[in-house]
Amino acid sequence: xxxxxxxxxxKEFKRDILKRDEHKCQNxxxxxxxxxxxxxxxxxxxxxxxPKNLITLCxxxxxxxxxxxxxxxxxxxxxxKKKYNYKEV
Numbered sequence: 001x002x003x004x005x006x007x008x009x010x011k012e013f014k015r016d017i018l019k020r021d022e023h024k025c026q027n028x029x030x031x032x033x034x035x036x037x038x039x040x041x042x043x044x045x046x047x048x049x050x051p052k053n054l055i056t057l058c059x060x061x062x063x064x065x066x067x068x069x070x071x072x073x074x075x076x077x078x079x080x081k082k083k084y085n086y087k088e089v
Contacts, residue, residue, distance in 0.1 A: 005049035013049075014039055021056035026079055034060040042076045044069060052086040055079065 007013045017039050025037065036059045043053055055076050057065065065072040080086055 002046050004046045007049040008046070017051060017054050018056055020051070020084075024056065025058040025061055026055050026076070026083070027057055027061040028079070030058060030061050032058075034058045038062050040065055040076065042073060042080065044073070052080055052084070 018037060023037065025032075037056055038059055039054050040057045040062050041048060041053055042055055045053070065076070
């Protein structure tokens with residue numbers, strides 16, 4: 001039950017992340033069974049709310065990300081790096 005960063009309470013901040021990701025689940029392997037979106041912390045650190053550590057996922061993909069965390073961390077990190085040219089996540 002770790003607390004989130006201060007930016008997490010800012011609805012506009014979250015809207016900016018959703019807008020950046022075109023209001024779509026960014027998982028290329030998404031099953032497309034759930035249209036509800038959420039913002040996932042790639043490194044699982046709720047205090048790290050830097051945009052390069054956040055990715056838009058549907059609720060289904062976000063739930064699956066709780067298993068094989070190391071793999072999902074690398075997978076989502078690579079998506080964000082490639083899509084937004086971030087040097088390091």
